[in-house]
Amino acid sequence: MAGVSEAGKPQQTMADFGFFSAVRLVRPFFRRYRLRLLVGLLALLAVDFLQLVIPRIIKGAVDLLASGAASETLLVDKALLILLVAAGIAVSRFLWRYLVLGFSRLLERDLRDWLFSHLLRLDYPFFQKKPVGEIMALATNDLAAVQLAGGMGLVAAADACIMSLAALACMAYISLPLTLLTLLPMPLLALLTRVLSRRIHKGFTRVQHQFSKLTEFARSTIANIHLFKAYGRTAAQIRGFDYLGRAYVRDNVRLAAVHGTLFPLAGLVGNLSLFLVLFFGGRLVIVQKISIGDFVAFVSYLYMLTWPMMAIGWVANLFQRGVTSLGRINEVLIARPQLVGPEAPLAPPAAVGEIEVRNLDFGYEGQERPVLQNINFQIKAGEFVGVVGKTGSGKSTLCNILARLYPVAGEAFFWGGVDVNQLDLAAVRSSIAYVPQEVVLFSRSIAANIAFGKPSASQAEIEEAAAICGIHDEIMAFADGYQTMVGEKGVKLSGGQRQRIALARAVLLKRSVVIIDDSLSAVDMETEQAIIQALARYFVNRTCIVVSHRIAPLKNADSILVMADGAVVAQGRHGELMARNSFYATICRQQRVDLSHGEEGHHA
Ligand SMILES: Nc1ncnc2c1ncn2[C@@H]1O[C@H](COP(=O)(O)OP(=O)(O)O)[C@@H](O)[C@H]1O
Ligand SMILES: [Mg+2]
Known part of the structure; x- marks a missing residue:
């Protein structure tokens, strides 16, 4: 699919995203399907041309009848001609519908692909x-609006232009003064459209915004339904949903009211013209300037002009919606990942797994106080490092940074002695196996969940990883073993089972750096200790950073970082910290950690 590389240029600022910005954005897609569009618009042209022929045939027939020269055969000829023209219209109409409306679907698909692939390039922050529901609304409602504008909108605009020009030409051919007369009310229409379309734009922005709120509300409720039930909040959610639904309807009705004035007003202007034609055109017939046939044909043409006039309002509305929606999509398209590797990355360092953090400060966007302050530590390749600290002390934030999910300033994070910002992002990530604190399992088999990072993994590899994480026997106890499907969000598994499967997913990758963020919190202390012991063999020659709220499993670590309030307040081995750090000693006492064997590292 060429959609991604050949996509258009998003406008770089959010302000004033107008019609021309929208055109720039979608131009490449129009170019890609130009043949289809060309043939489709030609078919449209044919329909319009053939439609214009009909009044001429009618004029011939009327003039024949009026002059008394009509014979049965002549009339049959005219009737047959009309049938032929009608058949031509039918075929051409099918063609343009098929081609141009098909184009609008292709445009929608390409934009959707572009949006999705762009989203996946954006950073975690x-x-x-951006709530998921909002993004879903972009991919549904907004893309639908763009599709409508690019399909029906385009057709109606082209049709209105062709029809009005052609009808005007035919009318001018009959009588130029009469034609000019009928055009008198037109500037009025243009003015009306301009004023109203601005209000339509505003109204539509509001409607789309309401819709994304509604979508997000429904998503977050359904995704967390157990919580709403447990807390007896379902009735409140239903009321909340109803409230948002009402707001959506209210804004929609307001929009319809604005939109609704455009149509009748356009119709009124058309009828104003008809009034002029009947009055002045009739007089031209009386003074025999034009024939009755001409008069009838003129009125037919005027009717043909009424539709484009009405279409102006409709098309303006469709385009407004399309442009508004494209503007919302553009907002996402101009978002850039902050975390990108350098243009010319340095060669990966020899000492993979050697990590140094120097004077690192880090704050989340929009927060005043930095979450991490002046963090300093060094980890040698192959070390087992524990991280302890109260909740909120910044352990997970540190893990996210070490796993390269958040950008860091230069000269703060070194990877094998090299500033990590100088290295290829994908290369760094591919030497890390990260187990985030919050477990995510997919609705697939257990085997597929474990092999997530390496879908080509063999059954033996999967089982080995599971065994290291102490979950193999439990998986085998399921009727379907490794093929057991994990239910939507893994409801069939216990918290501890889910955590160990997530751990096995990382273990399977055999990466040189392993980051485990409190991933065994839901298993009992003995099991955690047993798993960490089983992992010890696996940890040899790998740099392992293990966050745990329990100290016991970290007793054998080469080094333990003690975090408090976003800072590393102490670093050392278990025994050293016990002796030196009262904060650490207090935690140990609370957890009744056996003080006897603290000194040996895990290699011992
Ligand atoms: N995505 C986020 N955006 C803003 N603040 C955050 C985010 N994640 C965590 N924090 C804040 O950062 C601090 C440290 O959180 P965290 O790293 O999760 O601590 P820990 O893992 O030690 O419990 C907390 O005060 C928390 O409120
Ligand atoms: Mg945490």
């Missing part, structure tokens, strides 16, 4: 700011 972006998604913490």
Whole structure:
């Protein structure tokens, strides 16, 4: 699919995203399907041309009848001609519908692909700011509006232009003064359209915004339904949903009211013209300037002009919606990942797994106080490092940074002695296996969940990883073993089972750096200790950073970082910290950690 590389240029600022910005954005897609569009518009042209022929045939017939020269055969000829023209119209109409409306679907698909692939290139922080429901609304409602504008809108605009020009030409051919007369009310229409379309734009922005709120509300409720039930909040959610639904309807009705004035007003202007034609055109017939046939044909043409006039309002509305929606999509398209590797990355360092953090400060966007302050530590390749600290002390934030999910300033994070910003992002990530604190399992088999990072993994590899994480026997106890499907969000598994499967997913990758963020919190203490012991063999020659709220599993670590309030307040081995750090000693006492064997590292 060429959609991604050949996509258009998003407008770089959010302000004033107008018609021309929209055109720039979608131009490449129009170019891609130009043949289809060309043939489709030609078919449209044919329909319009053939439609214009009909009044001429009628004029011939009327003039024949009026002059008394009509014979049965002549009339049959005219009737047959009309049938032929009608058949031509039918075929051409099918063609343009098929081609141009098909184009609008292709445009929609390409934009959707572009949006999706762009979203996947954005950083993790972006998604913490943008609710999923809002993104879903972009991919549904907004793309639908663009599709309508690019399909029916385009057709109606082209049709209105062709029809009005052609009808005007035919009318002018009959009588130029009469034609000019009928055009008198037109500027009025243009003015009306301009004023109203601005209000339509505003109204539509509001409607789309309401819709994304509604979508997000429904998503977050359904995704967390157990919580709403447990807390007896379902009735409140239903009321909340109803409230948002009402707001959506209210804004929609307001929009319809604005939109609704456009149509009748356009119709009124058309009828104003008809009034002029009947009055002045009739007089031209009386003074025999034009024939009755001409008069009838003229009125037919005027009717043909009424539709384009009405279409102006409709098309303006469709385009407004399309442009508004494209503007919302553009907002996402101009978002750039902050975390990108350098243009010319340095060669990967020899000492993979050697990590140094120097004077690192880090704050989340929009927060005043930095979450991490002046963090300093060094980890040698192959070390087992524990991280302890109260909740909120910044352990997970540190893990996210070490796993390269958040950008860091230069000269703060070194990877094998090299500033990590100088290295290829994908290369760094591919030497890390990260187990985030919050477990995510997919609705697939257990095997597929474990092999997530390496879908080509063999059954033996999967089982080995599971065994290391102490979950193999439990998986085998399921009737379907490794093929057991994990239910939507893994409801069939216990918290501890889910955590160990998530751990096995990382273990399977055999990466040189392993980051485990409190991933065994839901298993009992003995099991955690047993798993960490089983992992010890696996940890040899790998740099392992293990966050745990329990100290016991970290007793054998080469080094333990003690975090408090966003800072590393102490670092050392278990025994040293017990002796030196009262904060650490207090935690140990609370957890009744056996003080006897603290000194040996895990290699011992
Ligand atoms: N995505 C986020 N946006 C803003 N603040 C955050 C985010 N994640 C965590 N924090 C804040 O950062 C601090 C440290 O959180 P965290 O790293 O999760 O601590 P820990 O893992 O030690 O419990 C907390 O005060 C928390 O409120
Ligand atoms: Mg945490």
